[in-house]
Every structure is written in C-alpha cells, then in structure tokens.
Amino acid sequence: MNYNEELKARTLHVNAVIRDYLPEEKGFQKTILSAVNYSMEAGGKRIRPMMMECTWQMYEGRGTVIAPFMAAMEMIHNSSLIHDDLPALDNDSMRRGRKTTHKEYGEALAIMAGDVLLNYAYETAFRSFDALKDAEDPQQLAGRISEALRVLAAKTGINGMLGGQSCDVEYDGRTMTENQIEFINRTKTGALIEGSLMIGAILAGAPADEVRTLEEIGTDIGLAFQIRDDILDVTGNAQEIGKPVGSDERNRKSTYVSLFGVQAGRQKVEKLSENALMKFDSLSVQHEFLRRLLEELATRRR
Ligand code: GRG
Numbered sequence: 001m002n003y004n005e006e007l008k009a010r011t012l013h014v015n016a017v018i019r020d021y022l023p024e025e026k027g028f029q030k031t032i033l034s035a036v037n038y039s040m041e042a043g044g045k046r047i048r049p050m051m052m053e054c055t056w057q058m059y060e061g062r063g064t065v066i067a068p069f070m071a072a073m074e075m076i077h078n079s080s081l082i083h084d085d086l087p088a089l090d091n092d093s094m095r096r097g098r099k100t101t102h103k104e105y106g107e108a109l110a111i112m113a114g115d116v117l118l119n120y121a122y123e124t125a126f127r128s129f130d131a132l133k134d135a136e137d138p139q140q141l142a143g144r145i146s147e148a149l150r151v152l153a154a155k156t157g158i159n160g161m162l163g164g165q166s167c168d169v170e171y172d173g174r175t176m177t178e179n180q181i182e183f184i185n186r187t188k189t190g191a192l193i194e195g196s197l198m199i200g201a202i203l204a205g206a207p208a209d210e211v212r213t214l215e216e217i218g219t220d221i222g223l224a225f226q227i228r229d230d231i232l233d234v235t236g237n238a239q240e241i242g243k244p245v246g247s248d249e250r251n252r253k254s255t256y257v258s259l260f261g262v263q264a265g266r267q268k269v270e271k272l273s274e275n276a277l278m279k280f281d282s283l284s285v286q287h288e289f290l291r292r293l294l295e296e297l298a299t300r301r302r
Contacts, residue, residue, distance in 0.1 A: 003292050010289070014046040014053070014070065021071035021124050035105040035113040036120065039078045042096045043242075045302070047293070048073045048192055052200040054290035055214060058283075061204030065131035065141065068124050069148060069199050075121035076156050077192055080165070082114040089169060090247055097242035118156075125152055140205075148199045155195030164188030168253075176254040182223065185256070189229070190222020213279055217294070220276035224269045224298055230255040231265050232301070241302045273298035 001009070022040055025033040049070035056066045085092040085100040086107065093103050102110035128145050135141040154160060164187025171180065197214040206214075232241055233248045234257055248255050257265040276294055 003289070003296075006289050007293070010050055010053075011046055014049045014074075017049065017067050018046075018071045018074055021068060021075075021127075023120060031105070032109060032112055032116055035101055035109050036117050038104060039082050039101050039113065039117065040075065042098055044074075044078070044096055046074060047297070048077055048196040050293070051193065051290065052196040054287050054293070055197050055200030055206070056204045057200075058285045058287045058290070059201050059204035059206040059210075061200065063131055063134065063141075065128045065135075065145065065203055066200065068127040068130075069152070069203065072121040072125035072152065073192065073196055073199070075117050075124060076152075076161070079114045079117035079121065080161060082110055082117065084165070086110060090251060092243060092247060094243045097239075122153075125149060144203050144205060148202045151195050151198050151202065155191040155198075159187070160191030160195070161188055164191065171254065173252045174254065176259070178256075178259065181254060181256055181259065185223050185226040186219055189226040190219050193222040193225065194218030207284075210283055213283060217276045217279050220272045220279070221294055221297060224272035224276070227256045227265050227269050227272075228298065228300060230257040231262055231269070233257075234262055236301070269298050 018040065022037055023033050025037060027033075052070050052073060053066060081095060082101045084090055085095055086102055092100055094100060098104075100110075101113055105113065126149075128148070129142070131145075132138040132141055156162060158166075164184045167180070168184045168188055171184075176184075194215045195218070197218045198211050201211050201214050230248060233245055233255075236245050238244050247253075248258060256268065260268075273295065277291065280291055280294060
C-alpha cells in the first residue's frame with residue numbers, strides 16, 4: 001500500500017474507533033450531545049489518535065486498551081477547537097468546511113459542548129480499565145494505564161494545552177518575544193502531539209528513555225505543526241483548509257510568521273522536522289508509515 005492509500009485507510013479506521021465511543025444522543029441532554037457529536041463527526045485529519053496507534057504498534061501493543069485513549073485524545077482536541085472558535089476567542093464561523101459549533105448551536109451551548117466533551121474524554125479514557133479483565137498481567141497493564149492517564153491529563157492541563165492557550169489569549173494583540181511564542185506553540189499545540197506519541201508507547205510497554213525521546217519528537221513536530229498552521233493562515237487556500245484565511249491578522253495575533261515572515265517560518269519548520277526525524281531514526285524500533293506522516297506534516301496543505 002502506498003502512503004496516501006494507507007493514510008486513507010488509517011483515517012477510516014480511526015474514525016470507526018472514535019465512533020464506538022461517541023455518546024448516544026438521548027434524554028433531556030439530547031441537544032448538547034448532538035452538539036458534541038456535530039464537532040466530533042465534522043472530519044478532521046485525526047493525526048493525534050493516528051500517531052498514538054502507530055507508537056502502540058511500534059512497541060507491539062496487544063489488546064484493546066489503546067482504543068479508548070485514541071478516542072479520548074481526539075475528544076480533548078475537539079473540545080479545544082469548539083472553544084477556540086468562540087466569539088470571545090478567535091470568533092471563527094467556519095471549520096473543516098462547515099459552520100463552527102457556536103454558529104450552529106449558539107454560543108451558550110457551544111461553551112457547554114466544549115466542557116462536556118473535555119470531561120467525556122476522561123470518562124472515555126477510564127474505560128481503558130475494562131481491558132484488565134482479558135489481560136495476561138492485569139497489574140502490569142493497570143500500571144501502564146495509570147501512567148497513560150497521568151500523561152493525558154498533564155498534556156491537556158495548565159502545563160500543556162490549557163496553559164499555552166491561556167497565555168495566547170492573555171497576550172492577544174501584543175507583540176510577543178520569540179520565547180513567548182515558542183512557549184505557547186509548544187504547549188497549546190505541541191503538548192497533545194507529545195502526549196499522543198507517548199501514550200501509545202507507554203501502553204505497549206516501551207522503555208522509559210524511548211518514551212522521553214518520543215516526547216522530544218512531539219515537541220519538535222508540535223512546534224513545526226503550529227508554524228505550518230500560521231503559514232497556511234497567510235498563504236493557504238480557504239477551501240482546502242476548510243476555514244477562512246487571515247484569522248491571525250484579523251485578531252492581531254503574534255505568531256512566528258507575523259514576527260519573522262513566511263520564509264523564515266518555512267525554514268524553521270524544515271529544521272524542526274529534520275530534528276524530529278533524526279531522533280525518530282535513533283529509536284530501537286521503526287514504523288515506516290509514522291515516519292512518513294511526521295515528514296509530511298511539515299509541508300501539509302490543510
Ligand atoms: C476545552 C475548556 C477547554 C478549553 C480549550 C481553546 C483552547 C482551550 C485551546 C486551543 C488549542 C488550539 C486550538 C491549538 C491549536 C492547535 C491546532 C493547530 C489545531 C488544528 O489541528 P488540526 O490541524 O485540526 O489537527 P483537524 O481539523 O485536522 O482536527
């Protein structure tokens with residue numbers, strides 16, 4: 001199978017895994033649950049759960065424990081997108097080629113949908129303990145699940161995505177230093193990518209030093225991914241990326257690209273990507289598809 005075919009097959013597979021964990025739209029909460037599913041089923045590249053499954057495969061993970069973590073990671077990512085689009089934040093009307101959640105359901109329900117989805121992610125991740133009943137060594141698996149939950153929470157929290165986004169919001173409209181921008185990119189965007197690469201490996205029982213290297217790879221890829229996002233916001237095609245371009249300029253946002261220009265941004269992405277691939281090649285095990293995916297993210301067009 002070539003890379004594009006495999007990417008397509010893996011995306012479909014991740015979608016199926018996620019679908020298994022989506023809440024049923026019923027009861028008095030039916031509307032808010034449909035807002036949650038509206039966001040979860042809007043498409044998206046699914047790179048975080050995809051990366052997670054790849055590192056799980058690299059270290060020969062067995063069983064079903066990975067599935068709830070894959071779904072949980074995508075839920076956390078989607079909850080952040082719902083909130084990111086709100087009028088108080090980026091005030092965006094379109095995402096993934098359709099109306100943002102607050103445009104479809106109203107602002108109050110969109111705020112709630114983001115909160116519900118963030119908590120539902122943890123409800124889902126806790127379902128990983130169901131895998132203990134079929135485990136060869138339940139105690140060992142319970143230890144791995146606990147560590148994976150710790151990483152999931154830490155990468156989402158104040159020293160991860162939420163911390164970075166909070167600073168991003170606070171510094172809105174001000175010119176930032178390169179260090180401030182790097183902190184924000186590493187946390188708001190990089191942390192979930194770091195966590196995704198780490199969790200698959202942790203659950204499969206990878207050695208601790210390799211999990212640390214995967215975290216470093218996630219940092220480089222996360223930084224590159226955000227700068228690429230900023231480049232696309234300037235040079236991208238609205239139809240291709242599924243949302244209007246120029247959002248950063250409209251919101252007077254300091255980004256690596258607004259500070260140093262598109263050309264410098266491209267060079268930085270290339271360098272970060274090279275670093276990440278070098279570290280990837282130093283691991284004791286390999287994964288051809290994941291390597292290519294990491295490589296492709298540097299030049300992605302959506
Ligand atoms: C949920 C309580 C709560 C708060 C959310 C708004 C926020 C806090 C965090 C925002 C984090 C954010 C939007 C970072 C940008 C990361 C980024 C580049 C997102 C785009 O990711 P893709 O390209 O999107 O993977 P798709 O649509 O493919 O899933």
